[in-house]
Amino acid sequence: RDARVITMTRQVLLFVSLLSIGSVLGQVSYTIPEEMAKGSLVGNIAHDLGLQTKRLASGKARIYTRGSDEYIELNRERGVLLVKERIDREALCRQTTPCALHFQIILENPMEFYTVIVQITDINDNAPTFKKSEINFKISESTITGAKFVLERAVDLDVGINGVHHYELKPSDNFALKVHNNADGNKNVEMVLQKPLDREKQEQISLVLTAVDGGEPQMSGTMLIVITVLDANDNAPVFTQTTYKATVTENSPKGTVVAAVTATDADQGSNSKITYSITNSVDDVRKVFDVNEENGEVTLIGNIDFEESQNYQINLLASDEGGLTDSCKLTVDVQDVNDNKPEINIMSKSNVISENAKFNTVVTMINIDDKDSGENGNVQCFISDNLPFVLKASTNNFYSLVTDSELDRERASEYNITVTCSDEGVPSLSSSVTLTLQISDVNDNAPVFERSSYEAYIVENNTPGLSIFTVKARDADWNQNARVSYILEDSSVNGVPVSSYVSVSADSGVIHAVRSFDYEQIKDFQFRVKAQDGGSPPLSSNVTVKILIQDQNDNPPQVLYPVQTGGSLVAEMVPRSADVGYLVTKVVAVDVDSGQNAWLSYKLQKATDRALFEVGLQNGEIRTIRQVTDKDAVKQRLTVTVEDNGLPSRSATVIVNVAVADSFPEVLSEFTDFTQDKEYNDNLTFYLVLALAVVSFLFITCLVVIISVKIYRWRQSRILYHSNLPVIPYYPPRYSDTLGTGTLQHVYNYEVCRTTDSRKSDCKFGRAGSQNVLVMDPSSTGTMQRIQSEKSILDEPDSPLEVSPSVTE
Structure with a gap:
């Protein structure tokens, strides 16, 4: 503003000096720029007119103008002109130059007036403008270079240098700008094509036309030029990619969209309509895939199996209606699905x-x-x-x-x-x-018996060859390695090979008895059986088998006392004074069997007088059951039966002669014909021969009889000795009368020495003080012989039985 005031002042001073020299009308001129602010100083009118400020006040100075707009006001107190309203030169004068305000200042008392001219200078406050902000051109891409296109000029309200100075066109790739000055001072603006257009490269081109003024600072205006390039069929379809890739899962259903290929045609309209197709001819792609002709979607029309083909190469063709084409490849990778088992x-x-x-x-x-x-x-x-x-x-x-x-x-x-x-x-x-x-199988297992040892039982008197028992061994191996053979191991029983007792079946393990066993000879024995398999080498094991022989009731009881002989009769004496229960004698018997087969019972089978005697069931004792009377016969004959407890039971019978008398003569007279009562038919002849022999050859006959008796007893003892019975014979003790009234007043004392061999067992009797026994010899014609207690029943030194009976008178 200060610069403009300085300029204005210079103009005013220059004008005043000229006015003072060349005019006497009272005229002053000021030059101010437009757009000054309200209240800005235009000029010191009092000073410039040479007036006192008091004169302005007393003369009621005022401004007079013909127009309705007052842009300048007078300040009488200060004597200056001020801007009353904003002054727009373009609105006030438009394009007219110069642009000035004319008004008068009138004073009264006296009346005076002065002419004031305020020239408004232009400032660059307006930019160039175009009538349209945007214009459009349609130019074919086949337009030749050098073609011209007229553009609209820009308008700048400012004047002079502040008006439009030049034009600029950007970008300038395809077009250049040419400006022609007309004779009227206006300018024609043209756009010239200097490079061919390509719609496919740039379908629409946007240019900016700029108009620039020459003011300080420069101001400009722009207009957008939009050029639409019209198409010509000069482009073939072009795929967006030369190679497409897609992935499809195997076993996908038909109709699945695999991929979509896209081709573009830079042309427009019918020139850009594209048709898609598959060109594969050799492989089976067309059986599996199809392409949509309009949108390029490749769909699945067949079955797809990863194991048959892991990828497909599809050749695609894009064609426009002008016959131009482009091709590409679609690689379809088949994605595996876990549809196959190992x-x-x-x-x-x-x-x-x-x-x-x-x-x-x-x-x-x-x-x-x-x-x-x-x-x-x-x-x-x-x-x-x-x-x-x-x-x-x-x-x-x-x-x-x-x-x-x-x-x-x-x-x-x-x-x-x-x-x-x-x-x-x-x-x-x-x-x-x-x-x-x-x-x-490998032969790695030996046969194993079912038991660690066996016990078997067999009843004596068995049949040779009888099956006793079966041993069983098992071999965990198989086939030949498990084939078990049974072998009887060598051993001996009582010095005899065990094979003479038993045999073993090699295949079945059945143990057979080779001989018939006698319990009284052997009661048990044991041996070992080996089980051997058929492997190579064979494996074996053995087991101990014990055979227990069971007793059978095959032996009848044997009566040891009283001894039954054919040469003499033995009689037990019972005094008539014997009380009830008097012990007459005791029947002693043994049974070489064992167990209940050897349990003996005694029964009185026959008796001369059953009311006089009884026999103990268990002990064989013969006792009186009543008092002896004079009516009782001197000679009593008792038949005692001894039975064992076996099934079936066996028995033996013994005859006991009892003499009921107080003296021997009495007994002798009664026993003379005693032997004639024997049941055997041969006794009568025997006695007749004896009687004749006694008469004829008394001495010789007595000697023969004595020798015969000795030989007979010796043979009996040898028979007993050589018997293989393992049971020790039982010899009767001497009996004592429990009542002290009988003749058997002393007890037999005996000692038993037993071994496993019955032939070596001893049973010795101690000597008794006395024995009341009568021995009756039929050859003695009734003569009773007294047996000395020192005389042995059996004379052999190795006899198992030594008995020393004596008869006491």
């Missing part, structure tokens, strides 16, 4: 393996094949736990089934090994195969 192929296998196979022995080779890929084709195989085998993986999906621990056919003779293979797909698929493996 295949287990047995490369080689052994159906049989020995139970003594070493560790890591290969049993089976397996190859695994899964047609899927990636994780779907990664296969892991395993077998059941708790098996003596392990599955080892090798390269290229090969597995080896090998032994992992010791095999024992006796524990498991066969294995069903299930190999399961699973892939890593989601969900996982698996397959399995069962291998049957037989374990061949």
